[in-house]
Amino acid sequence: MAYYRVNDHLYFSNAVSARDLDKLLYLKITCIINATQRQQSAQHPSIDFHRISVADSPQEDILKHLDRATNIIHETARRSGRALVHCKSGVSRAATICIAYVMKYQNLSLREAHDVVRKARWAIRPNDGFWEQLMTYEKRLRHTNSVEFITIQSLRLPSVYRQEYSNMNQL
Numbered sequence: 001m002a003y004y005r006v007n008d009h010l011y012f013s014n015a016v017s018a019r020d021l022d023k024l025l026y027l028k029i030t031c032i033i034n035a036t037q038r039q040q041s042a043q044h045p046s047i048d049f050h051r052i053s054v055a056d057s058p059q060e061d062i063l064k065h066l067d068r069a070t071n072i073i074h075e076t077a078r079r080s081g082r083a084l085v086h087c088k089s090g091v092s093r094a095a096t097i098c099i100a101y102v103m104k105y106q107n108l109s110l111r112e113a114h115d116v117v118r119k120a121r122w123a124i125r126p127n128d129g130f131w132e133q134l135m136t137y138e139k140r141l142r143h144t145n146s147v148e149f150i151t152i153q154s155l156r157l158p159s160v161y162r163q164e165y166s167n168m169n170q171l
Helices: 021-026 063-078 093-105 110-120 128-142 159-169
Strands: 003-007 010-013 031-034 048-051 083-086 149-152 155-158
Touching (some): 003 093, 031 063, 063 083, 063 128, 093 110, 093 128, 110 128, 149 159, 155 159
Antiparallel strands (some): 003 010
């Protein structure tokens, strides 16, 4: 079971971990945001449950859910609770929501928010469509963009991965 801690009141995980009630109670999770269409989460009277039904597809509109999801996390933190955001693998959808939260409520750029969430779990990788929507969200929040799409050896990817892919080309 893997739980990734973004800060004192925000964790993210995969769907399997989100069903481990003993561990959720141990971590004092008081709110679960399930960012899947079908995966189940643990149910308990002391845990608020919210489903944000999104597919992990570049064509999926996750942007329309970001304010609701980030506000739920913020309200949970305001009440001294802890939120767990999960998707099937804990890589794309849950990471996208956590990045949006950090941008909005910690007043960080998309690049900085990505770095914060990536420190919790190195393997995060929002799909390209979610990246585009995070860029739109950042523009809405900050009126500027800190990330752009770049092309490295015919690969189109967010500029936060420039160094990583440049290093791979040197091997």
